[in-house]
Amino acid sequence: MPETDPLRAVVLISGGGSTLENLAARIADQRLRGVRIVGAICSREGVGGIEVARRHGIPIELIPRTQFPDDDTFSNAITDVVRRMNAEIVLMAGFLSFWRIPADFVARVLNIHPALLPAFGGRGMYAARVHRAVLAAGESHSGCTVHVADNEYDHGPILAQRRVPVLPGDTPESLAQRVGEQERELYPLVIQAIADRGRSALPIMPDLLRHALPQS
Numbered sequence: 337m338p339e340t341d342p343l344r345a346v347v348l349i350s351g352g353g354s355t356l357e358n359l360a361a362r363i364a365d366q367r368l369r370g371v372r373i374v375g376a377i378c379s380r381e382g383v384g385g386i387e388v389a390r391r392h393g394i395p396i397e398l399i400p401r402t403q404f405p406d407d408d409t410f411s412n413a414i415t416d417v418v419r420r421m422n423a424e425i426v427l428m429a430g431f432l433s434f435w436r437i438p439a440d441f442v443a444r445v446l447n448i449h450p451a452l453l454p455a456f457g458g459r460g461m462y463a464a465r466v467h468r469a470v471l472a473a474g475e476s477h478s479g480c481t482v483h484v485a486d487n488e489y490d491h492g493p494i495l496a497q498r499r500v501p502v503l504p505g506d507t508p509e510s511l512a513q514r515v516g517e518q519e520r521e522l523y524p525l526v527i528q529a530i531a532d533r534g535r536s537a538l539p540i541m542p543d544l545l546r547h548a549l550p551q552s
């Protein structure tokens with residue numbers, strides 16, 4: 337496959353799909369180049385992200401986590417589809433289930449989390465729960481983190497972060513909005529840096545990639 341062919345990305349979702357929407361829109365208007373979303377996998381039925389994929393003509397497979405007895409059988413099902421879609425990188429985008437990443441995808445999976453990891457991360461910490469915890473802790477700042485996903489929730493090497501202030505009177509919703517604005521910039525920026533380095537620079541080497549990223 338010539339280097340000029342876009343990187344083949346599969347996106348994992350479980351919810352509204354705002355992250356998928358942002359990435360698909362930026363690829364469509366060429367703000368994000370050198371990567372193509374060849375498919376999406378959703379781990380929950382009846383969520384908005386399924387329609388987002390369809391609207392963008394992205395092949396979507398539904399692998400409902402509730403239909404599997406345990407993380408291993410679910411993970412195997414996800415892996416089968418990721419391989420069948422011939423993914424080179426995998427982008428978690430509001431993905432709320434546990435995928436045990438197989439050896440052939442180690443350091444090829446990214447995640448974005450709506451807080452400044454390692455704080456306010458881990459199993460069960462997602463969406464409004466994160467922002468409620470940040471407010472309850474009286475933090476002066478929050479933000480978002482893009483990291484290489486490994487086999488622990490919100491744990492792998494951090495690639496980039498963006499900080500936002502927590503303002504007086506903030507609610508989980510107002511903080512989510514401010515963090516979300518930064519997420520919509522940061523995830524495409526990291527993915528663009530990976531695409532620019534080309535498939536020969538995969539699996540991701542965090543230290544090298546960080547040098548290619550503006551440190552906020």
Ligand code: GRF
Pocket residue numbers: 349350351352353354355356385428429430431448449450463480519
């Ligand atoms: C965002 O908070 C993002 O940080 C986290 O999932 C949320 C978006 O979910 N990974 P979705 O993309 O709207 O489903």
